[in-house]
Amino acid sequence: MNRVVVTGLGPVSSIGIGIGDFGEALRRGVSGIAPIASFDTTGFPHAHAGEVKGFRPEEHLRRIDPRGWGRAGQYAAAAARLAVADGGLDLDDLDQADRRRVGTVVGTVGGEAPVLEELVAQEVAAGDMTAMSPELLRQVPTCRLSHAVSAELRLEGESLTVGTACSASNYALGYAFDLLADGEADVMLAGGADTTCRWALAGFERLGSLASAACSPFDRDRQGLLVGEGGAMVMLETLDHALARGARPYVEVIGYGLNCDADHPVSPNADRIAACMRLSHERAGIKADEVDYICAHGTGTPANDAAEGRATREVFGEHPPPISSIKSMLGHAMGAASALGAMACTLAITEGFLPPTINADTLDPDLSGLDVVPNHARPATVRIAQNNGFAFGGNNAIVIFREMT
Amino acid sequence: MRVAVTGSGVLCPDPVLSGEPDLRDAAAEVYDEPLPSPAGHAIAGFNIRARLGRKGTGFLNRAAGLTLVATGRAIEDAKLTVDDGNRARVGLVLGTTMGSFKSTADYTRETLCNPRPYLVNPGQFPNAVINGAASYAAIRYGLRGVNTTLAGGRLGFVNALRYAVRTLRHGHADALLTGAVEEFTPDMAWATHLVSDGREMAGEGAAMFVVEPYDAVLQGGRRMLAEVLAAGNAYRPGLADAPEALARCLREALSRAGVTAADVAMVGTAETAADEAAVREVFGDGVTHLRLVPALGQCGAAAGALQLAAALTAPEPADRVVVLLGWTPDGAIGTAVLRVPGSSTTSGGK
Numbered sequence: 075m076n077r078v079v080v081t082g083l084g085p086v087s088s089i090g091i092g093i094g095d096f097g098e099a100l101r102r103g104v105s106g107i108a109p110i111a112s113f114d115t116t117g118f119p120h121a122h123a124g125e126v127k128g129f130r131p132e133e134h135l136r137r138i139d140p141r142g143w144g145r146a147g148q149y150a151a152a153a154a155r156l157a158v159a160d161g162g163l164d165l166d167d168l169d170q171a172d173r174r175r176v177g178t179v180v181g182t183v184g185g186e187a188p189v190l191e192e193l194v195a196q197e198v199a200a201g202d203m204t205a206m207s208p209e210l211l212r213q214v215p216t217c218r219l220s221h222a223v224s225a226e227l228r229l230e231g232e233s234l235t236v237g238t239a240c241s242a243s244n245y246a247l248g249y250a251f252d253l254l255a256d257g258e259a260d261v262m263l264a265g266g267a268d269t270t271c272r273w274a275l276a277g278f279e280r281l282g283s284l285a286s287a288a289c290s291p292f293d294r295d296r297q298g299l300l301v302g303e304g305g306a307m308v309m310l311e312t313l314d315h316a317l318a319r320g321a322r323p324y325v326e327v328i329g330y331g332l333n334c335d336a337d338h339p340v341s342p343n344a345d346r347i348a349a350c351m352r353l354s355h356e357r358a359g360i361k362a363d364e365v366d367y368i369c370a371h372g373t374g375t376p377a378n379d380a381a382e383g384r385a386t387r388e389v390f391g392e393h394p395p396p397i398s399s400i401k402s403m404l405g406h407a408m409g410a411a412s413a414l415g416a417m418a419c420t421l422a423i424t425e426g427f428l429p430p431t432i433n434a435d436t437l438d439p440d441l442s443g444l445d446v447v448p449n450h451a452r453p454a455t456v457r458i459a460q461n462n463g464f465a466f467g468g469n470n471a472i473v474i475f476r477e478m479t
Numbered sequence: 480m481r482v483a484v485t486g487s488g489v490l491c492p493d494p495v496l497s498g499e500p501d502l503r504d505a506a507a508e509v510y511d512e513p514l515p516s517p518a519g520h521a522i523a524g525f526n527i528r529a530r531l532g533r534k535g536t537g538f539l540n541r542a543a544g545l546t547l548v549a550t551g552r553a554i555e556d557a558k559l560t561v562d563d564g565n566r567a568r569v570g571l572v573l574g575t576t577m578g579s580f581k582s583t584a585d586y587t588r589e590t591l592c593n594p595r596p597y598l599v600n601p602g603q604f605p606n607a608v609i610n611g612a613a614s615y616a617a618i619r620y621g622l623r624g625v626n627t628t629l630a631g632g633r634l635g636f637v638n639a640l641r642y643a644v645r646t647l648r649h650g651h652a653d654a655l656l657t658g659a660v661e662e663f664t665p666d667m668a669w670a671t672h673l674v675s676d677g678r679e680m681a682g683e684g685a686a687m688f689v690v691e692p693y694d695a696v697l698q699g700g701r702r703m704l705a706e707v708l709a710a711g712n713a714y715r716p717g718l719a720d721a722p723e724a725l726a727r728c729l730r731e732a733l734s735r736a737g738v739t740a741a742d743v744a745m746v747g748t749a750e751t752a753a754d755e756a757a758v759r760e761v762f763g764d765g766v767t768h769l770r771l772v773p774a775l776g777q778c779g780a781a782a783g784a785l786q787l788a789a790a791l792t793a794p795e796p797a798d799r800v801v802v803l804l805g806w807t808p809d810g811a812i813g814t815a816v817l818r819v820p821g822s823s824t825t826s827g828g829k
Contacts, residue, residue: 117596194587203669211674216577216630221809224714233714233811237609237628252649273586277604279597334626336617339605467614469626
């Protein structure tokens with residue numbers, strides 16, 4: 075089995091595009107939350123989100139024509155380009171990479187939601203489904219997210235889109251890890267992408283899950299989540315391949331665990347989440363007390379944070395490692411969320427700091443004992459980091475990262 | 480690690496494939512909304528609550544309903560016991576195109592048309608997310624292991640099979656309900672019609688297979704329906720009109736599976752002219768085509784799964800090798816190669 079390392083990071087996020095800006099924003103506890111600008115929010119009581127600002131597809135995309143692809147696919151492709159550039163991989167150099175052995179796995183919640191919204195708008199305006207544009211119908215299939223990456227980078231390996239909702243990019247990272255460990259690929263671009271969209275905003279609103287203008291994970295007075303968006307692609311590589319081309323790995327991926335609540339369609343199950351944590355440790359070959367930092371799923375909803383907090387204390391005991399939620403800054407970037415967490419874990423390890431949970435006022439007394447790194451990043455030695463991802467449908471996925479040894 | 484298929488469960492408009500002699504295919508009857516003409520292929524009178532009971536089924540959409548029926552059938556067919564002793568190691572891998580185009584579009588439509596855009600039905604939210612069907616299946620059958628939904632379009636089933644094989648090989652699970660689903664709705668009917676300029680019709684169906692490590696099945700003395708010899712996925716743009724490219728992918732699949740073209744008895748493809756030409760080039764005229772489109776229409780992600788179901792139910796030849804090929808217009812291509820043993824044996828493979 076090959077060792078698998080992270081060699082490139084490509085975030086397209088509400089707090090920054092590119093790992094330099096993203097990392098800096100994490101350190102400073104920057105909030106990417108603002109009133110939603112990408113669609114008309116008239117009539118929505120809660121309309122703040124972590125949207126990507128200033129994204130110009132033509133700045134990032136060299137091969138695919140943005141007019142032929144939806145915005146989620148553009149985010150994924152742009153993020154992949156950033157990751158490849160960050161990792162210094164020249165895909166045109168046959169000595170560096172064989173395209174047939176470079177693939178991509180992209181996780182998502184809503185796929186090409188903006189394209190779908192346009193199709194529905196066409197149908198509503200005409201009162202007739204025949205008004206749907208064939209060109210847009212060609213752009214709407216969810217698998218196009220990974221195809222956008224494959225087409226943009228001219229990859230010939232696996233091209234897979236995972237639809238496991240809010241934890242999808244952890245599933246993507248895990249599957250890519252397995253392929254690389256097996257030697258089925260040399261390099262994998264793994265992560266996720268989503269855009270803000272009307273139906274998700276409406277759905278969360280109707281469930282009573284939304285906060286108004288600030289997301290306060292683990293706080294006593296937390297109201298809920300804020301929707302977000304973005305693209306986040308991590309370049310994973312076998313250690314041998316990375317060393318052979320002279321790349322310097324960030325961190326190593328040492329394992330991951332998947333399970334399913336099989337309990338309730340939307341409410342999380344603390345016991346199953348705890349089981350997923352234990353599973354991820356077992357698969358990574360570590361003990362709980364070796365984890366130095368947990369990047370929480372931490373959506374900021376009463377239900378998630380309670381379940382996640384309870385599971386954390388069950389698994390780690392009275393003094394768990396610091397656990398912070400970058401969703402406090404980013405909002406919930408949906409399919410991209412876990413991959414953004416993976417980047418936070420990576421930087422925590424390589425740069426020795428803990429990203430903060432901002433908007434932290436009063437810790438929920440039911441979660442006492444948790445160090446949520448309130449409001450300010452702080453220096454720390456992080457050797458092993460745990461990246462949590464949970465989702466509607468009970469799709470739990472946790473990935474473990476370790477410093478290079 | 481060798482991987483075996485031990486059970487199969489199907490629900491689609493074909494009564495033989497579904498094992499239901501009274502099943503009727505009558506797409507025009509299924510919805511009140513206008514449909515293209517001809518409408519396509521759909522199960523007449525598909526009543527989820529009648530089939531699955533009232534408990535926990537109130538919010539299921541059609542895709543979830545199809546998935547749940549097929550999953551239950553596969554579990555029973557495999558004689559797979561799922562209990563507290565093993566449910567953490569039994570999971571589900573489901574291929575789809577968009578989950579439910581209709582559910583997501585309905586949600587979107589309500590935000591555009593309702594005076595208050597957030598007045599959507601909260602109970603329908605899981606259906607609007609791609610993993611809805613897979614999560615409902617996990618709840619119903621108590622499957623707490625790996626649960627993954629893959630959006631693969633026409634590759635949905637091959638992707639699911641490949642993911643399942645890899646997941647078993649890495650020891651993440653001991654058994655996986657693996658399959659794909661596509662539902663017939665006005666949205667899909669019109670999408671299929673419009674994209675193909677009226678040449679194609681939408682269908683529907685779900686086929687789920689229990690996939691387990693070969694050795695464990697053998698040791699347990701359980702019946703094996705097939706062995707998965709290979710399942711691969713790649714990206715090769717320009718496939719739509721290129722029989723040569725498809726042929727090359729077929730040959731690569733055979734090579735990975737360790738079989739020759741002469742070994743192959745049955746092939747399932749997207750049934751386009753390019754597919755037929757590629758199959759002829761690689762296999763000649765002696766191979767059986769698992770043609771579904773004339774009777775079942777375009778079944779999206781479910782097509783590959785239904786083709787495998789058809790291959791498994793064929794009475795002959797014994798010890799046959801089946802090849803499945805799926806691809807998307809962008810250029811993703813997936814292949815799977817399976818060996819179906821003779822009916823007198825409980826294990827396959829040479």
